[in-house]
Amino acid sequence: MKVIAFPRKDQGTGASRRLRNAGQTPGIVYGGTAAPLNIALDHNALYHALKKETFHASILDLEIEGKVEQVLLRDFQVHAYKQLVLHVDFQRVDASQKLHTKVPLHFVNAEISPAVKLHAGIISHVAAELDVTCLPKNLPEFIEVDLAKLDVGQSIHLADLKLPNGVTAVTQENLTIATATVPAGQVSAEGEAAAGGAEEAK
Known part of the structure; x- marks a missing residue:
């Protein structure tokens, strides 16, 4: 499955709230040799993807500014009663590492x-x-x-x-x-x- 994300520069509670108001979900990509990267994803696309079993159990192609890297979904938080994804974590995958x-x-x-x-x-x-x-x-x-x-x-x-x-x-x-x-x-x-x-x- 392919996931499209965008780099996210602003951090903090206020910035995350503005992102969500704009229909996006804040997230992070970590692991491997590269530094952790803060990202934003389209909320509706992410919300529907999370309903699919393969999204949770497959290696995903994460595209950020035209560059694709392989990741696994590691964690996500949802609102207690709203249909709202608050945050998502992805881990980079190294082909040689178990x-x-x-x-x-x-x-x-x-x-x-x-x-x-x-x-x-x-x-x-x-x-x-x-x-x-x-x-x-x-x-x-x-x-x-x-x-x-x-x-x-x-x-x-x-x-x-x-x-x-x-x-x-x-x-x-x-x-x-x-x-x-x-x-x-x-x-x-x-x-x-x-x-x-x-x-x-x-």
């Missing part, structure tokens, strides 16, 4: 899993993203979690995931990624039916 970032998890095949298909179970997504390290060229937009074989009472753990080449999970723990359970109401209903059957058999 990144430490979060990658979203995409869950697939829930509808054909034994948990859902045979037992009308509920699959809970325990994790929505994964902390990873990798070179910029290996950064995936997402990591797929295949639920096709998940049955009730079972879980999918980090060790069950097939991570893309060159991508390593940061944590050493075998995190729980998803679990499958039978709804509580259904369990009690089945129990009552079984008990009723036992009574009739007496």
